[in-house]
Amino acid sequence: RLHLYRNRLTNVPGNHELSILTSLTNCRLLEKVCLSKNLLNGILPASVRNLTATLLKLQLSFNLIEGTIPLALANLTKLIALDLSSNKIKGLIPPNIGQMHSLQQPFLDNNALEGPIPLSIYQLVHMYVFYIGHNMLIGSISSSINNLTSLQWLDLSSNNLKSTLPPGICELKDLLDLYLQDNSFTSHLPLNLRNLATTDIIDISANKLSGELPTSLSKLQMLEYLNLSRNTFDGHIPEQLDHMLNLDTIDLSHDKLSGHIPKSLEKLQHILVLDLSFSLLEVEIPSGGKFTNLSAESFLGNYALCGAPKFHVPVCSDGAKKHNNVNMPRVDIASGGFALVLIVVAKYRKRGLEKHDQEVERFCGIPFQ
Template sequence: MIWVNQLRQTVPPSSISDVGWILIYTGEIPHEMGNLLSLEKLWIQNTGLTGVIPHEIGNLSNLETLVFQFHSLRGPIPATIFNISTLQLISLMGNHFSGSLPSSIGLMVPNLEGLYLGINNLNGLILDSISNASKLAILDLANNMFTGSIPNSLGNFRLLEDLNLQVNNFTCESSSSPELSFLASLTNCKHLRTLWISDNPLNAILPTSIRNLSTSLESIIANSCGIKGNVPIEIGNLSNLATLHLGDNDLIGFIPTTVRGLQKLQILGLWNNKIQGSIPSELCHLPRLGWLRFSKNELSGPVPACLGNISSLRNLYLDSNKFTSIVPTSLGSLKDLLEFNLSSNSLSGHLPPEIASLKVVTLIDLSMNQISGNIPSTIGSLQYLINLSLAHNLLQGPIPDSFGGLLSLEFLDLSNNNLSGVIPKSLEALFHLNYFNVSFNRLSGEIPSK
């Protein structure tokens, strides 16, 4: 066994023989390593290896684990690696490998369970031959330059658990259907837990067959893919889903009421789409939801008061929409809320004093609305608040003297309101404050100095 992590020791190639373990060095991988015919595990990470992987590695006929990750290795991946039938794990991630995948990939590795090739410079297509590695449970090709369609043959991985294809150049090249057809093939993968395809120019529609994906599925991350059409109502069938990211796409239509079926959902991101309508009350029945981001859509109507019933909520982003009515007083019930952004909407009415109940909140942004009335003095009790923006509203009256109690405050923007009176001297106690803007108000007197 060879297992090295962050080691810097040089071993002359002449000393390498058929032994159970050695200490490997920074520099190039010696060709003589191919002589270690009894070697079963070769794990070397983050030691600064350079050069190429010698094709003699393919001589290690008993090798079960091959890990050369987080080095500066380059060149193509030797095809001989994929002739080692005993291999169970291959990880070459975090290098500078280039070129396409070997044409024989998958044909001679019947025991392969994990293939990690992410964070390299690989290109070309994913070949159908890869699906012959029938025991594969984890496939990570993220952060490369692969092109072409995501092949339907991935559905042959009946034991597949984790699929990561993020940050490539995959497209949907089917002329017969605008849908992501490979998702239909993945319905054969009954053990699938994670499906990550973000940052690929797929430009297609989510198929209704998404309802047949594995009931084990816990995470879908598909941001920045050019996904079009509606969020399918069938999404509610994925009852084990904990993370759903569909942000920065071209989705239209409404948030389906079937989201109520996602009872284990913790993270929901639909930001930067063209989704319309109101937030369905069904969303308020997700007992584990902790992170909700609907920023930059076309959502309208009132901010649902029932959001205050989601006691698990930590981050709430509803900014840059078309919400109207008031800031619900019920949001004060979210005792563990950390970040709260309703900026760039058309909210009116007064700031509810119940905001002071958000004892651990670090960010409040209600800027770019039509909120009027006085700033509640109770906000001054939020000792953990770091960022507060109430800019571009219709607020009036004085800046509360209690703001001197915002001891963690770093950013304060009250500009473009109708505030009057003097700037409280108590603000001199805010030692962490590095941005302070009260311009375009009707304030008088001196600016307090620290």
Template sequence: MIVSNNNFYGFIPDGMGKLSQLREIETQYNELNGAIPPRNLTIFNISSLLQISIRVNKIFEKFPEDPCNRLTMLEFLQLSDNKFHGEMPPSLLQCNALYKLLDLSYNDFTDFVFVFTQQSLYLGGNRLSGETPGNISNFSKLTTLDLSPNSFSGRVLINLGNLQDLQIIYNQLTNDPSMLELDFLISLKNCRHLKKIQIDSNSFDGMLPKALGNLSACVKIFIAYSSGIKGMIPNEVGIMGNLIELCMEAMN
């Protein structure tokens, strides 16, 4: 069922949850608002669904407590640009089939249970805080990780072999104070498919490492302005021969 890019408004109808054979629901770019229908009528009760996309609406409520109790086949969940709020339920960890995309960006979530079974994870534009979880590196399927903007703090712990797109802008992330160079950039050398690195508007206090030249030859975009990086630009930047955009303005 695809009803995107219209002027539909009002609540998601109760009867939609009775469409037991649906494989796909797309209601993006409408004016739908209010809460998702009760549990026995909700779209989260349709066990045949593979894809849900209701982004860019005005739906407001807490996230369903057990979204994957019935959605055992769901591969793609996109709820961005709505007004969901509160904490993410731990039961989200049960979404074992959710391997393509999880997009919860630009809502009003304050806490999140990190789930990395999917290839693409978008959490930007919420009110998430605390340190980035140390177990990110255990989820090797991730190709896209977008945590910006939020209020994450502390060190960045990322070492994902399949990562292609990393965006952690507008947070409060810092460097290991015992290291002169940005240690997490050194760890990214194992991301052999990395194409985009965007780390601007953070509180890093360190130098660009010479190991920058060891980053993936695929890197095309490196953006790090206003990020607290200091010192000299290493000559090894010249090894990154596929760069098409390098932005490091307003550095210390």
């Protein structure tokens, strides 16, 4: 093992390639190389192909590495973990990455990678972590994603991905965290979304999705965090969401949802954030359950709502109150106002980063705290 994690290592002055990797080609018994969180710059050399065939884990995250990922990297066919995240790497994900058939944990996020997701990546059937968020990738998610049956953590957020969400993504029965936010996905939510029975985080915010919210969302009973905000969903909020008893965050803000806020949502006992702001909701805001903790920010921009004075909306007429028993607009946050929304949303988006840090610390032999 070579663990030089969290130092101030730099490249050899005047050398454009990452010379430390070339020097390691003489170390024939290496299994783990951890050089994360240094000041290493330069490009990944083609000589990376000559690293020992026993190498299982290569950690180079949080450096200043530039250039592209060399095709020769795919020669490391026994590599289990590859972490190139949080560098300045550009260009394409190598089209031959599927040759790395042992790869379980590719972390390529927070770089400047371009082009489509290569089709060969869907051949990595042992992969259980796939982080390529915060790049400049284009194109679509292949229907072949259903080959990745071991996948538990998937982050494709903050790219330029388009097209519809393939139904195959909902066939990943072991998926725990799904981050697809800040792309340009279109059309409706997949009808088989209910299959993600073990998933506890779904963030598909800031896309171009439309249509009504399916009642099958209520089948996601392990879900803790649901963010569908900043799309163009319309129709009513499904009453059946009250079946999702583990939810502590629902963000449906900045959509085009209409109608009433279901009174059934009062049954959600763990809700911290229920953000229904800037939609087309109307009639009375429910007053029971966790709604007693919500603040006015939860309902901003819904000009046809009425309810308690603390929500900064008009007092309801008797007619509006009768409608409350049918279905009602939505809400936004629990105890603490708009600041709490930001805190809770940040917590879940940070959780993916923490998962990454845990893997870095574990690979580098340092207890995670």
